[in-house]
Amino acid sequence: MDKSQKLYVGIDLGGTSVKVGLCDRLGKLLAVYEGPTEAEKRAEGVLQNIELYVRELVGREGCDWEQIAGIGAGIPGFLDMETGVVKASPNLGWKDVPVKAILEERLGKEVRIDNDANVAALGEVWSGAAAGIPNAVCYTLGTGVGGGIIIKNVLCQGYSGMGGEIGHLGVVPAEEAITCGCGQKGCLETVSSATGIIYMAKEAVIRGEQTSLAHIRELTAKDVLDAAKAGDQVAARIVDRAADYLGKSMALLSVVVNPQRFVIGGGVAKAGSFLLDQIDHHFRKYALENAKTNVDIVPAILGNNAGVVGAAGLHVFG
Structure with a gap:
């Protein structure tokens, strides 16, 4: 893999599993890693899992951590996208969870969040049916x-x-x-x-x-x-x-x-x-x-x- 290209990590957070993907600037999906959500561990445990999955994916693909230009997460529920707080996610049992702040502290990269349906739409516009x-x-x-x-x-x-x-x-x-x-x-x-x-x-x-x-x-x-x-x-x-x-x-x-x-x-x-x-x-x-x-x-x-x-x-x- 070209060590000079910028790469982006996407997180698709579901009630039972978390899928993490690595994309290039054109929206080409280069690799995927999937693991259990383990929602019973509450927000702290789930976010710890996400950190592990992201690091596992990047490491497995032989990327330099410096190549990661940003991390985004699609999350079911009602969100404050500007502050990065999940106001309520019934599927996960979350309320007022500062996902952006926690993941940025754990991963040292800028994190953005949005509703899961919004990010699915964005995927289709970036490199899918509406490219x-x-x-x-x-x-x-x-x-x-x-x-x-x-x-x-x-x-x-x-x-x-x-x-x-x-x-x-x-x-x-x-x-x-x-x-x-x-x-x-x-x-x-x-x-x-x-x-x-x-x-x-x-x-x-x-x-x-x-x-x-x-x-x-x-x-x-x-x-x-x-x-x-x-x-x-x-x-x-x-x-x-x-x-x-x-x-x-x-x-x-x-x-x-x-x-x-x-x-x-x-x-x-x-x-x-x-x-x-x-x-x-x-x-x-x-x-x-x-x-x-x-x-x-x-x-x-x-x-x-x-x-x-x-x-x-x-x-x-x-």
């Missing part, structure tokens, strides 16, 4: 709906770090709305996440609708998507509803931030063109002409590595 696109919006469709907004190559964090919380756009009308985990009603997350899709499927089964889903004991979003692909009309209606509200949310964002590209990632997005084509149809149905011309919707390509790449990119796009 070279300065204005993009990225969705992560999983247990919830995460997102990240990039405007002129800058991650939109907003005044209090709530920028890009796409899953909590209120797109569902009151007469159809259910309560979201955030406490509000009508959030996109209640219909277009894996959780929302499963909820709608179970409700259809309870109502006695004729569907193959009634014969599946532990329903997953994949079951619903597969049934829709196979021609199950109830499943197809559920998927169309999820796609409809995703398209509507994109139409709203298209007249607020006017992105050139929407990137769709996460477990639900593994349904591929079957889902993306429906989302695209609904987006174009709702969006204004000038806000949808030459705008495309594409799948994410970095997969599970988007978080480490984007976290490393916090020092390039900051």
